[in-house]
Amino acid sequence: MLNAIHHVALIASDYERSKRFYSETLGLPIIREVWREARRSWKCDLQVGSSQIELFSFPEAPPRPSWPEACGLRHLAFEVDRLDPIIQRLDDAGVTVEPVRIDEHTGRRFTFFADPDGLPLELYER
Template sequence: MIVKEIHHVAIICSNYQRSKKFYTELLGFKVLHEAYRSDRDSYKLDLGIGKQQIELFSFPNPPARPSRPEAMGLRHLAFSVDNITTAREYLLSHGVDCEPLREDPYTGRKFFFFQDPDSLPLEFYEST
């Protein structure tokens, strides 16, 4: 078996409309498909980002998942951006709290962390 690429990442949110707005309006991800599943009282929103997808789910009363400090499991989700400074300023201007810029000691590329509406750790990483 040879893995070709990441197909999607699934995220469960606590407030569907708030998270949908964050990922589509603020981060600019494309809505590919949206469905309400009445049997599960759940939304499933497929978002496009490049060739990959993010599946955004809502479920009634999802349990909290620890994400910091350095909890076991998925550490963060990183997205590449062309201009790290512009990306950070954009998020800050829209009220998103961002950590200071850092530099990867191995690649020399700059990056920073921020959180989605449910405190999921996200990273913007300089692509060039």
């Protein structure tokens, strides 16, 4: 039986920029950061509730299309207590946030924005 999502792994085109985005702009605590010499790659584990984001740097990683939507992972969604303070924090950091929408099935508010590599991210109000 599957209990929970342990982590989601992301590869950044600019590791330091993405690490700042996830840790400072989004406010995710860094659990650990390690340099993996054999792969010439950084790995940063960030806490998201009881789950984690593993942020990697790999030299010369090819871009992955996000637009138009391609098969595979569509987006990463974060549950939040209230959208408005997070949207304000993103606006203050210069991050473009789409207009808030209402989930027609649950009545919950949600919105989308993108990380520095264009990965679609969602905020979903509890």
